Amino acid sequence: MGMFSWRRLLPVPRSLLGRMLLLTLLVVLLAQALSSVIWVSQLRASQMEGLLISARSLGQSMAASVSYFRSLPLGYRPLVLDQLRNMGGTRFFVSLNDKPLSMQVLPETPRKRAVLNAVDATLRERLGGKLDLSVQFVSPDDLRIFNSALKLDELPRSWAHYALSLEPLNPPVLVTQIQIAPNEWLYLASLMPEPYVGLEQQGLPAQQLWFIILTSSFLLLFIGILVHWQSRPLKRLAVAAREMSLGSEVEPLAEAGGSEVVEVSRAFNSMRERISRYLNERSQLFSAISHDLRTPITRLRLRVELLEDEVVQAKFSRDLDELELLVKGALQCVKDTDIHENIEPVDLNLLLHGVVEPYLAPAGNGRVTLDGQALAAYPGKSLALKRCIGNLVDNALKYGQKAHLHIEDDERAFILHVDDEGPGVPEQRLEQVFEPHVRLAGQQQGYGLGLGIARNIAHSHGGEVSLRNLREGGLRVTLWLPRYIDSGQEL
Numbered sequence: 001m002g003m004f005s006w007r008r009l010l011p012v013p014r015s016l017l018g019r020m021l022l023l024t025l026l027v028v029l030l031a032q033a034l035s036s037v038i039w040v041s042q043l044r045a046s047q048m049e050g051l052l053i054s055a056r057s058l059g060q061s062m063a064a065s066v067s068y069f070r071s072l073p074l075g076y077r078p079l080v081l082d083q084l085r086n087m088g089g090t091r092f093f094v095s096l097n098d099k100p101l102s103m104q105v106l107p108e109t110p111r112k113r114a115v116l117n118a119v120d121a122t123l124r125e126r127l128g129g130k131l132d133l134s135v136q137f138v139s140p141d142d143l144r145i146f147n148s149a150l151k152l153d154e155l156p157r158s159w160a161h162y163a164l165s166l167e168p169l170n171p172p173v174l175v176t177q178i179q180i181a182p183n184e185w186l187y188l189a190s191l192m193p194e195p196y197v198g199l200e201q202q203g204l205p206a207q208q209l210w211f212i213i214l215t216s217s218f219l220l221l222f223i224g225i226l227v228h229w230q231s232r233p234l235k236r237l238a239v240a241a242r243e244m245s246l247g248s249e250v251e252p253l254a255e256a257g258g259s260e261v262v263e264v265s266r267a268f269n270s271m272r273e274r275i276s277r278y279l280n281e282r283s284q285l286f287s288a289i290s291h292d293l294r295t296p297i298t299r300l301r302l303r304v305e306l307l308e309d310e311v312v313q314a315k316f317s318r319d320l321d322e323l324e325l326l327v328k329g330a331l332q333c334v335k336d337t338d339i340h341e342n343i344e345p346v347d348l349n350l351l352l353h354g355v356v357e358p359y360l361a362p363a364g365n366g367r368v369t370l371d372g373q374a375l376a377a378y379p380g381k382s383l384a385l386k387r388c389i390g391n392l393v394d395n396a397l398k399y400g401q402k403a404h405l406h407i408e409d410d411e412r413a414f415i416l417h418v419d420d421e422g423p424g425v426p427e428q429r430l431e432q433v434f435e436p437h438v439r440l441a442g443q444q445q446g447y448g449l450g451l452g453i454a455r456n457i458a459h460s461h462g463g464e465v466s467l468r469n470l471r472e473g474g475l476r477v478t479l480w481l482p483r484y485i486d487s488g489q490e491l
Contacts, residue, residue: 020227021220028219032212039208048114054193055115059122062176062188065092066127070180093189097147100134100177100185104142112137112172115192119176132179137172143189233257237268242462243343244272297324345377346385348414355390356405359397367397372407378414378481380461388457389416391450392465392477396420400474413463416479424469433467454479 069077077096106112116135124131143152176188233256240253252272253265300320307313352370359368378385396403400420408415425433434452455465463481470476 021224024220024223025216028216029212032216036208036212048111051111051192052114052118055118056122058174058190058193059119060126062092062119062178062190063123063126065094065188066123066178066180066186069094069096069186074181093145093187095146095187097177097185097187098183099147100179101144101147101149101187103136103138103144103175106137106139106172115174119174123176123178127178133177135174135176138175140170140173143173143175145187145189230257230261233261233265237265240268240272244275343379343381346380346382348374348378348385351382351386352389352405352407352416355386355393356403359393359403367401368393368403368405370405370407372409374407374414375409376483378483380481381457384457384460388454388465389479391454392416392418392479395450395454396422396475396477399423411483413483414481418477418479419470419474421474424473424475425467427469430467430469434465451477 069080072080081094081096116137120133120135123133123135140152144150145152171191174190174192178186178188180186233253236253240251252269255262255265255269257265297320300316304313304316304320307316352374356368356370360366393403393405396418397420400422402421404419406417406419408417434455451465458465458479458481461481463479466478466480468476468478
């Protein structure tokens with residue numbers, strides 16, 4: 001199995017700005033998530049502590065109410081309850097029943113369980129451990145009151161609604177039923193005090209979410225501006241590097257930006273100067289070699305003519321021919337790959353028609369066919385590209401009798417396929433044929449430089465020339481030229 005790749009899960013932007021923004025967003029979200037988890041856990045712990053304190057306080061109030069009703073004579077207890085209801089009630093809705101009422105209990109949650117345990121423990125601590133009681137949470141819709149099991153809505157509003165309803169929330173009601181005498185149960189119903197009315201464990205508060213969104217947005221904005229500002233020198237460097245690779249005269253880059261970018265710009269300027277000086281020296285060197293070698297070769301030919309022995313004369317002539325062939329081939333290789341042109345928009349359709357026109361029917365007997373067209377002009381060297389494509393077509397005609405050209409073009413690259421009808425190239429020699437003076441057919445005329453020159457010209461434009469044997473026979477030579485400049489590439 002291959003190594004796990006994050007690219008499968010998360011699309012990674014190609015630009016420096018996009019990657020920085022993505023990394024910043026991930027870091028911000030991770031930091032906010034960790035801080036929010038810590039904050040929420042502390043908040044919930046604090047809320048749970050306050051909830052337990054409120055539950056114990058409520059239990060103590062219930063214990064006081066129970067103790068009060070226990071101390072009343074039996075005949076006074078109903079009178080006191082009537083007076084409490086007529087006065088608008090108290091913190092609790094209190095009634096006396098001859099049996100515990102059965103109601104549908106709400107599902108337990110950790111907070112509800114904690115409240116029930118705290119109230120139960122407080123009541124048993126204050127009133128005695130052997131107390132017969134039940135503590136439970138009930139929905140207001142399922143609440144039952146009095147022995148007749150009346151609903152809350154069936155009672156006068158002044159009796160219980162103010163104590164047991166909190167519209168529109170309708171929070172759960174804490175119902176405590178305690179046996180204070182045989183066949184006498186004290187019924188206490190109450191809501192939890194604020195801010196613990198709901199008892200539901202809330203998620204991240206809305207203000208915290210807005211805080212995360214706003215801080216992340218502002219941070220991404222500032223990081224984006226900073227990266228865009230700092231990446232402009234890198235984009236200029238990319239443009240200059242591409243233009244220099246195409247042989248154009250490149251002005252020295254302005255050394256601006258951060259210290260690291262300044263160092264890169266300074267190194268590029270130094271490299272540009274060295275390469276320019278090297279190219280000038282190389283041009284002068286080959287010019288001198290051309291001049292120096294032609295003179296002695298010509299002089300040797302004249303001296304060979306003076307030899308009386310024809311056999312020796314033929315041997316010398318053959319050696320001089322080979323020497324002259326090597327010199328011309330080397331000079332042609334340098335000349336064909338070192339074309340000094342300015343980069344300009346090249347009409348590839350016009351260039352291709354100029355290359356294939358001599359071979360089109362009827363004059364060329366249809367030896368060359370052209371399929372497709374370029375969608376837009378290409379920034380490059382017109383003469384060099386013409387020589388590159390011409391070499392590919394000539395090579396196909398020389399070894400494959402016919403050349404079939406097919407164009408594929410989009411916003412990313414211009415691709416030209418040149419197919420022939422020849423025998424193809426052995427797989428083990430597909431790369432070897434690009435080397436100078438390598439020819440598969442010894443009887444063919446030439447220096448064996450065409451494919452190598454074409455590949456060098458393609459390389460100078462940031463492209464490539466590749467070979468592939470076709471399944472149906474013949475060789476396919478593919479010229480690939482990128483259309484990008486700099487903005488879509490990784491820096």
